[in-house]
Amino acid sequence: MSQSRFDKAVFLKSTAGQIEGIVCIHVDDLLWAGIVNFETDIIIPLKSEFLFGSDELNHFTYLGVDVNLRPSGAISVSQKSYIDKRINPEQHDLQVCDPVSYVNGVIGSIEWLASHTRPDLSIYSQFL
Numbered sequence: 001m002s003q004s005r006f007d008k009a010v011f012l013k014s015t016a017g018q019i020e021g022i023v024c025i026h027v028d029d030l031l032w033a034g035i036v037n038f039e040t041d042i043i044i045p046l047k048s049e050f051l052f053g054s055d056e057l058n059h060f061t062y063l064g065v066d067v068n069l070r071p072s073g074a075i076s077v078s079q080k081s082y083i084d085k086r087i088n089p090e091q092h093d094l095q096v097c098d099p100v101s102y103v104n105g106v107i108g109s110i111e112w113l114a115s116h117t118r119p120d121l122s123i124y125s126q127f128l
Helices: 036-049 080-086 099-116 119-125
Strands: 010-015 018-026 029-034 059-062 065-069 075-078
Touching: 010 036, 018 036, 029 036, 065 080, 080 099, 099 119
Parallel strands: none
Antiparallel strands: 010 018, 018 029, 059 065, 065 075
16 A cells, blocks of 8 residues: 555556556545455455444545445445534424524535535525
């Protein structure tokens, strides 16, 4: 395994110039993809050494992004559940929570989206 020169939290396994697998790490979250040998040689030994909270395949959430492998082999990504959980007022009892805290939380969530995956929101978030 070699560390990516572009991102220190990304590790690649390659043989003869062909990438066989990739591991992305963020704090205590790990995302990996690779061929069967990559799983047996790298991932299974990692699982025997470290405790993993969940091991999901084809449909999972990583860092607020829902990832789905479709039957066609296409991969779709969405942040609908993150947006619904953080921003949708129907998900919060506004009679109970402090309105200022709620609005601050929404602004923070929009800022996070703008800086991580939705740069198109930056123009709007700067006015909040």
